[in-house]
Amino acid sequence: MSKTSLFITFEGGEGGGKTTQINTLAKALTDQGHKVVTTREPGGTAEAEKIRNLLVQREGGEWSPMAECLLLFAARSMHVEDIIKPALNEGKIVISDRFTDSTKAYQGYGYALPMNKIKAIDKAVLDGFEPDLTFVFDIDPEEGLHRSGRRLAAENLQIKQTEDRYENLEMAFHKRLREGYLEIAKKEPERCHVIDAAGSIDDIAAEIAKVVQERLG
Numbered sequence: 306m307s308k309t310s311l312f313i314t315f316e317g318g319e320g321g322g323k324t325t326q327i328n329t330l331a332k333a334l335t336d337q338g339h340k341v342v343t344t345r346e347p348g349g350t351a352e353a354e355k356i357r358n359l360l361v362q363r364e365g366g367e368w369s370p371m372a373e374c375l376l377l378f379a380a381r382s383m384h385v386e387d388i389i390k391p392a393l394n395e396g397k398i399v400i401s402d403r404f405t406d407s408t409k410a411y412q413g414y415g416y417a418l419p420m421n422k423i424k425a426i427d428k429a430v431l432d433g434f435e436p437d438l439t440f441v442f443d444i445d446p447e448e449g450l451h452r453s454g455r456r457l458a459a460e461n462l463q464i465k466q467t468e469d470r471y472e473n474l475e476m477a478f479h480k481r482l483r484e485g486y487l488e489i490a491k492k493e494p495e496r497c498h499v500i501d502a503a504g505s506i507d508d509i510a511a512e513i514a515k516v517v518q519e520r521l522g
């Protein structure tokens with residue numbers, strides 16, 4: 306089989322089922338004889354995993370949206386140079402669970418960090434490097450949070466007066482996130498393919514496989 310490099314990213318809010326589909330796609334492509342690298346953000350290198358721990362663990366720190374953005378791009382810079390580009394240069398298919406669209410969606414649309422600042426940092430760090438193909442998993446945030454168990458965590462706070470407010474804040478954030486992702490996809494229809502994540506696992510896997518095969522020619 307001829308070497309075909311392709312950089313594919315999976316994006317979306319919580320509970321969309323990205324991980325299952327990444328594993329299915331990676332296996333299908335490997336079975337076809339492609340060399341596949343799966344990775345994730347924040348993460349993918351030892352240093353980036355350390356930054357991931359700062360950002361995603363509860364005791365990791367209280368970062369401002371700008372500080373988060375800079376940490377994410379610090380991790381992304383090494384991830385791209387050390388893992389993603391070398392694999393693509395060897396003709397491999399790289400599948401990443403999240404990439405720059407996550408920063409635009411979470412820090413930009415979610416936490417209101419100005420998009421022009423995110424774009425300026427993106428340009429300075431990655432200089433136009435972006436995925437060839439992006440699957441945006443779209444799901445009603447109520448359903449997504451329910452699936453990911455975060456809503457249950459909110460309900461377990463057991464503080465009656467603040468419970469509603471907490472949930473509403475959470476929900477407003479996740480609604481902005483969803484709208485942001487759909488806007489990103491609308492602006493770049495060549496790169497972004499929106500997946501209705503409410504569909505069946507098999508149907509979604511078939512849709513993804515079809516789009517990837519078209520790209521691979």
Ligand code: TMP
Binds near residue numbers: 346361405409
């Ligand atoms: P996940 O990979 O398990 O979804 O966890 C990563 C979390 O980090 C997720 O809540 C989204 C968040 N995140 C950002 O806020 N900005 C980013 O640029 C990335 C890559 C992730």
